[in-house]
Amino acid sequence: xxxxxxxxxxxxxxxxxxxxxxxxxxxxxxxxxxxxxxxxxxxxxxxxxxxxxxxxxxxxxxxxxxxxxxxxxxxxxxxxxxxxxxxxxxxxxxxxxxxxxxxxxxxxxxxxxxxxxxxxxxxxxxxxxxxxxxxxxxxxxxxxxxxxxxxxxxxxxxxxxxxxxxxxxxxxxxxxxxxxxxxxxxxxxxxxxxxxxxx
Numbered sequence: 325x326x327x328x329x330x331x332x333x334x335x336x337x338x339x340x341x342x343x344x345x346x347x348x349x350x351x352x353x354x355x356x357x358x359x360x361x362x363x364x365x366x367x368x369x370x371x372x373x374x375x376x377x378x379x380x381x382x383x384x385x386x387x388x389x390x391x392x393x394x395x396x397x398x399x400x401x402x403x404x405x406x407x408x409x410x411x412x413x414x415x416x417x418x419x420x421x422x423x424x425x426x427x428x429x430x431x432x433x434x435x436x437x438x439x440x441x442x443x444x445x446x447x448x449x450x451x452x453x454x455x456x457x458x459x460x461x462x463x464x465x466x467x468x469x470x471x472x473x474x475x476x477x478x479x480x481x482x483x484x485x486x487x488x489x490x491x492x493x494x495x496x497x498x499x500x501x502x503x504x505x506x507x508x509x510x511x512x513x514x515x516x517x518x519x520x521x522x523x
Contacts, residue, residue: 333424336416351381357494358395359429360407361447366392369406373398373446398442400434402490420475421497428495429478436482439490440464443480452476460484 329341344353363369366384374380377399384394391409398404418425433439443449443466452465453476465476483490498504501519509515 333422334418336418336425338425356491358403358405359426359492359494360393360405363406363408363447366394366406366408369446370394370396373406376442376445378442378446398433398439398490400439400490402431402433402439402492404492423497423499425497426494427497430493430495431478431480432483432487432491432493433480434483434490436462436464436480440466440480457481 326342326345330337331339331341339357344355370380370384373396379397379401380394381397381403382395384392386392389410391407393405393407395403395405421427431439431443440449440451444451447468449466449468450470452467454465455463457463461482463479463481465479467476505515505519
């Protein structure tokens, strides 16, 4: 009953685009990207997350022929999805750094230490390097499934006072940052931070 547009980068799906559903808009949902975390059993994972202080925003539901999902928040209100694909529906993967794909997952957390403990307990994520950002606090890199310390998939930190609410942020790989900024501006987007070098 709603239009959902699948988007690709080469042969691989990278996401989907839809209008905010009325019920979500009534709950204060804003435009933004949402990330999916793969789980073995959506119903069991949703129950565990709720028991650990998270919240079920949309109860587990099926997408016919695609899989089962639920919309969740962590204990501080950052939203994410959990998902189990239909059998035999593994999407093709792209090498790390492929333009057009998400290359980094970052949590601006209500509390960085508590958030890491929550996600590690739910999904088995592991600590990698931790970077002291001075007044901004500690930026904790993380990986999954015994991934190498140089193959982190994201980072978490306690949000700064300027960040209005806890949330996940997704970094898209591009071929060249200045060219990507020019394309975004030409299409009506804008730069809200950066570009900046990360040592």
